[in-house]
Amino acid sequence: MAxxxxxxxxxxxxxxxxxxxxxxxxxxxxxxxxxGGAGCGKTLLAMEFLVRGARQFNEPGVFMAFEETAKDLTKxxxxxxxxxxxxxxxxxxxxxxxxxxxxxxxxxxxxDLEGLFIRLGQAIDAVHAKRxxxxxxxxxxxxxxxxxxVRAELRRLFRWLKEKGVTAIxxxxxxxxxxxxxxxxxxxxxxxxxxxxxxxxxVSSRRLRVVKYRGSTxxxxxxxxxxxxxxxxxxxxxSLGLQHIVSTKRIPSGVARLDAMLGGAGYYRGSSVLISxxxxxxxxxxxxxxxxxxxxxxxxxxxxxxxxxxSQIVRNMRSIGIDLEPWVQKGLLRFQAARPTLAGLEMHLTxxxxxxxxxxxxxxIVDQLNSFVxxxxxxxxxxxxxxxxxxxxTNQITGMFTNLTAGRGALEQTKVAIxxxxxxxxxxxxxxxxGERNRCLNILKSRGMAHxxxxxxxxxxxxxxxxxxxxxxxxxxxxxSARLAxxxxxxxxxxxxxxxxxxxxxxxxxxRKALEGQIAAMRTEFEAQETETLSIIGQEQVGEAQLVQExxxxxxxxxxxxxxxxxxxxxx
Amino acid sequence: xxxxxxxxxSAPPKARPAKAxxxxxxxxxxxxxxxxxxxxxxxxxxxxCEEHLAGRYQIDVxxxxxxxxxxxxxxxxxxxxxxxxxxxxxxxIIGDLSNTERVLIGLDLLPRG
Numbered sequence: 001m002a003x004x005x006x007x008x009x010x011x012x013x014x015x016x017x018x019x020x021x022x023x024x025x026x027x028x029x030x031x032x033x034x035x036g037g038a039g040c041g042k043t044l045l046a047m048e049f050l051v052r053g054a055r056q057f058n059e060p061g062v063f064m065a066f067e068e069t070a071k072d073l074t075k076x077x078x079x080x081x082x083x084x085x086x087x088x089x090x091x092x093x094x095x096x097x098x099x100x101x102x103x104x105x106x107x108x109x110x111x112d113l114e115g116l117f118i119r120l121g122q123a124i125d126a127v128h129a130k131r132x133x134x135x136x137x138x139x140x141x142x143x144x145x146x147x148x149x150v151r152a153e154l155r156r157l158f159r160w161l162k163e164k165g166v167t168a169i170x171x172x173x174x175x176x177x178x179x180x181x182x183x184x185x186x187x188x189x190x191x192x193x194x195x196x197x198x199x200x201x202x203v204s205s206r207r208l209r210v211v212k213y214r215g216s217t218x219x220x221x222x223x224x225x226x227x228x229x230x231x232x233x234x235x236x237x238x239s240l241g242l243q244h245i246v247s248t249k250r251i252p253s254g255v256a257r258l259d260a261m262l263g264g265a266g267y268y269r270g271s272s273v274l275i276s277x278x279x280x281x282x283x284x285x286x287x288x289x290x291x292x293x294x295x296x297x298x299x300x301x302x303x304x305x306x307x308x309x310x311s312q313i314v315r316n317m318r319s320i321g322i323d324l325e326p327w328v329q330k331g332l333l334r335f336q337a338a339r340p341t342l343a344g345l346e347m348h349l350t351x352x353x354x355x356x357x358x359x360x361x362x363x364x365i366v367d368q369l370n371s372f373v374x375x376x377x378x379x380x381x382x383x384x385x386x387x388x389x390x391x392x393x394t395n396q397i398t399g400m401f402t403n404l405t406a407g408r409g410a411l412e413q414t415k416v417a418i419x420x421x422x423x424x425x426x427x428x429x430x431x432x433x434x435g436e437r438n439r440c441l442n443i444l445k446s447r448g449m450a451h452x453x454x455x456x457x458x459x460x461x462x463x464x465x466x467x468x469x470x471x472x473x474x475x476x477x478x479x480x481s482a483r484l485a486x487x488x489x490x491x492x493x494x495x496x497x498x499x500x501x502x503x504x505x506x507x508x509x510x511x512r513k514a515l516e517g518q519i520a521a522m523r524t525e526f527e528a529q530e531t532e533t534l535s536i537i538g539q540e541q542v543g544e545a546q547l548v549q550e551x552x553x554x555x556x557x558x559x560x561x562x563x564x565x566x567x568x569x570x571x572x
Numbered sequence: 573x574x575x576x577x578x579x580x581x582s583a584p585p586k587a588r589p590a591k592a593x594x595x596x597x598x599x600x601x602x603x604x605x606x607x608x609x610x611x612x613x614x615x616x617x618x619x620x621c622e623e624h625l626a627g628r629y630q631i632d633v634x635x636x637x638x639x640x641x642x643x644x645x646x647x648x649x650x651x652x653x654x655x656x657x658x659x660x661x662x663x664x665i666i667g668d669l670s671n672t673e674r675v676l677i678g679l680d681l682l683p684r685g
Binding site for chain 2: 108122
């Protein structure tokens with residue numbers, strides 16, 4: 001009905017993600033071409049458009065099938081939860097199977113496709129349809145002779161559909177050089193969506209691209225989509241802006257000394273952490289520590305294991321003193337294990353989304369990323385990770401990803417070149433010194449915090465990861481035996497120094513004693529002299545006294561007055 | 573197949589014989605209104621039947637403008653379409669029936685090839 005409007009009205013598809021890409025849906029009242037190879041999901045997309053239209057937007061629809069019978073179609077979409085019988089019974093939908101068999105048709109002159117118009121028109125009127133699907137109208141070319149007439153009639157058909165004001169989806173098989181085998185894009189030029197289903201290294205992935213959308217902006221990228229039990233799910237990347245709120249809260253890593261390296265407080269909540277390292281460097285151990293620390297705080301952690309089974313992880317972590325079992329039982333820790341090759345990337349991403357949405361964890365651990373890299377799908381892995389990282393950030397979930405780096409190659413390179421997605425990057429590595437390998441850790445980057453720049457050796461002990469002190473030798477950081485040797489050397493040095501001191505003290509003591517001895521000897525000598533001298537003095541005094549006495553005695557004997565004599569003597 | 577161009581026992585020409593015998597051609601011509609193509613198709617059909625199936629044919633003309641719901645039953649897309657219901661198998665001939673030879677082939681009145 002409404003044909004000309006100032007702005008392009010849109011008809012929402014209700015398909016998750018597709019409306020975001022198309023900015024609201026398909027062009028209302030106009031035909032849209034959906035093309036792609038066999039089995040890429042054209043019919044399903046068209047069907048979902050009708051079913052959702054009927055269910056969610058109260059827009060009844062007509063599905064005109066040229067390839068599958070109504071019975072087959074009904075059966076095929078039951079698995080997606082689409083009950084066509086019910087919709088048909090409630091007059092929300094008409095399912096019309098158009099049967100064309102070339103061998104039964106003889107062309108004998110001029111004809112037109114008025115019969116098709118009448119059928120379609122009748123079906124549209126029967127349910128007051130707003131949406132129409134013609135799947136796959138190209139069958140007309142193989143079913144009817146004289147393609148010139150078919151072309152002319154198709155042109156008329158699309159014009160007629162526009163006049164009817166129905167939003168139509170026309171599906172077409174992908175051609176070799178053109179979008180569709182019969183060049184339908186010539187007629188349906190308002191909106192063209194290409195679907196693709198490729199298998200790369202035995203893993204299939206589906207893509208969707210809006211090639212053209214006249215009069216509207218749209219996402220131009222190829223978007224992965226998948227078909228699961230809820231129908232089609234398109235995963236747009238660009239719809240997620242970099243507008244998540246960042247937290248300044250910190251959460252511990254589970255390794256106290258690592259927290260100290262991370263500016264003293266651990267990771268930021270809602271940040272994404274990458275742990276990369278060569279095989280056997282302890283990536284999972286750090287992850288387990290983090291998981292345990294999370295559960296210890298009473299928060300939930302979700303552990304996606306793509307390499308080991310949950311019981312294997314629990315057992316292995318128990319060997320280094322981290323018991324995850326109780327947390328699993330308490331429901332704080334959940335493992336989700338799957339082989340990466342089990343499904344395409346998009347499928348993984350979606351199941352991850354779903355699990356995250358139901359479990360609502362505060363921490364998500366993905367162990368490990370490389371599992372997804374099969375062949376040369378690195379760009380896909382990157383875009384998948386980007387979406388996952390964005391999704392986690394938007395939900396304030398701290399994400400920890402482990403990544404295996406290959407052997408002796410460039411260590412500071414992630415397999416999927418995703419380092420820029422991460423806020424904190426811990427690099428674990430083997431350092432080979434003196435015929436042994438030792439595990440070392442350093443923080444390559446950690447946005448928004450003053451982190452340590454040291455390379456630290458760590459040990460996997462029976463009580464978890466233990467960071468050791470740093471010993472720097474002539475050829476870099478000393479680790480393992482070299483570190484032990486250095487430790488021993490320092491110990492020996494210390495001992496020597498101690499002995500030296502003792503020796504010195506002893507020497508000093510000896511000297512003091514010697515000196516004291518000398519002093520004593522001298523004193524003895526002095527005392528001897530003193531005694532001698534005093535005795536001499538005494539003798540002399542005695543002698544003098546005797547002399548005086550003798551003189552007095554003599555004077556007495558000479559009858560002289562002793563006293564005056566004496567005084568005389570004294571005054572003289 | 574009992575489809576031969578001519579048969580010894582030929583009844584006098586009748587547009588609509590009353591009952592369909594085993595060798596009677598029962599045909600439906602689908603049209604949409606009185607368009608030139610439809611008119612031409614009907615005229616051509618009539619002529620061919622008179623010449624080749626005199627007395628053993630039956631033609632029902634169905635106008636889809638009047639009975640649009642009938643288009644589904646016989647899987648009609650093209651207009652005009654002639655459907656040979658009997659004898660079996662069902663044959664469909666589309667177009668204005670201007671090419672007599674192709675009509676005869678379509679009705680199995682001429683060998684294919």
